[in-house]
Amino acid sequence: MATFSLLVTANPHSSQGQFSAIQFAKTLLHQGHVIKRVFFYADGVLVASRLNCPPSDEYNLTKTWAKLAITHDFELTACVTVAMKRGIINATEADRNALTGENIDPAFEISGLGQLTEAMLESDRLVTFG
Amino acid sequence: MSKSLAIIFNKAPYGNQSGRELLDIALMAAAFDMEISALFIGDGVYQLLTNQQPDILHMKNHSSTYKALELYGIETVLVSSEDLEQRRLSESRLMPVSSLSNHKQINKTIAESDFVFML
Numbered sequence: 238m239a240t241f242s243l244l245v246t247a248n249p250h251s252s253q254g255q256f257s258a259i260q261f262a263k264t265l266l267h268q269g270h271v272i273k274r275v276f277f278y279a280d281g282v283l284v285a286s287r288l289n290c291p292p293s294d295e296y297n298l299t300k301t302w303a304k305l306a307i308t309h310d311f312e313l314t315a316c317v318t319v320a321m322k323r324g325i326i327n328a329t330e331a332d333r334n335a336l337t338g339e340n341i342d343p344a345f346e347i348s349g350l351g352q353l354t355e356a357m358l359e360s361d362r363l364v365t366f367g
Numbered sequence: 368m369s370k371s372l373a374i375i376f377n378k379a380p381y382g383n384q385s386g387r388e389l390l391d392i393a394l395m396a397a398a399f400d401m402e403i404s405a406l407f408i409g410d411g412v413y414q415l416l417t418n419q420q421p422d423i424l425h426m427k428n429h430s431s432t433y434k435a436l437e438l439y440g441i442e443t444v445l446v447s448s449e450d451l452e453q454r455r456l457s458e459s460r461l462m463p464v465s466s467l468s469n470h471k472q473i474n475k476t477i478a479e480s481d482f483v484f485m486l
Contacts, residue, residue: 244484246486278388278392278486279384279385279388279486318391319384319388349395350391350392350395351395351398351399353392353395354392354395354396354398354399354401355399357370357372357396357401357482358370358399358401363482365484365485365486367485367486
């Protein structure tokens, strides 16, 4: 049994990386491994918007991540710098930047790149999905 | 125990954000005292060119940040001589932040690292 963290940089709307990451995470958990944190970076942060609204017959990546993380008690963290650039905003940043609203899904948190480094230091493996 | 990290730059700057985003990872990990190698291969060697003028494209110039690598304690900065040669670039065209290396040495560095990043 090992501790894993994932780095997800894939764009949820235009590439398969997020789907692969979820399948990988499910398999890890099924095999008894532990996931410490899934860190979203680059276009990967786009999955953290609770306003993502795919057609009803398509897979909802945001909700799937949220359910998995809550069920298995691991963290979903989006990098603040790249998230803000892409319009993924929490209440604190909305307030600080005088924006009209926030859109982060409650299962996700926005934090700094230090959380990626910390995940590396506290995990046996980090696997990137780009 | 300190863990080691290899960061592979393999894309040219400005067509995408990967260079800038990898740089941010490198500097942050350096602040955590990780042992870091920055490796420039393939089109990634273009990241190190001097006199970049992305302001013409309304892009932010991140190339000067490569000069901060040493300041952050990142001493292993290797650029592939094979990939420079293939692109008809000489070392004199690059910022003085990297050491000339080769695929064999770069592969060895990757193999010996605990974590490997490429975006």
